[in-house]
Amino acid sequence: METEVTVYGLLRSATGDETVTLEWPGGTVTDAVAALVDAYPRAESYLYDGDELRASVRVSMDGERTALEDRVPADASLTLMPAVQGGSR
Numbered sequence: 001m002e003t004e005v006t007v008y009g010l011l012r013s014a015t016g017d018e019t020v021t022l023e024w025p026g027g028t029v030t031d032a033v034a035a036l037v038d039a040y041p042r043a044e045s046y047l048y049d050g051d052e053l054r055a056s057v058r059v060s061m062d063g064e065r066t067a068l069e070d071r072v073p074a075d076a077s078l079t080l081m082p083a084v085q086g087g088s089r
Helices: 011-015 029-039 041-047
Strands: 002-007 019-023 058-061 077-081
Touching (some): 002 011, 002 029, 019 029, 029 077
Antiparallel strands (some): 002 019, 058 077
């Protein structure tokens, strides 16, 4: 299955582009994020803390916030937004 994934923030440096096409067997949002990391290994440090997806990562499907256990339909698009890291003043 092909899914269009738009990434923001530092994830763009991992994927090389704002929007990428993810080739994966299908499944849940969690499966899609794992497939993205398989395709773009540099994305892992922005998305995961150990084996768990960082709580600060926001995922939307077709513009709506989605749960990690939701299934991704064949025609859906995903957006991943890692936490914006603040600086010091």
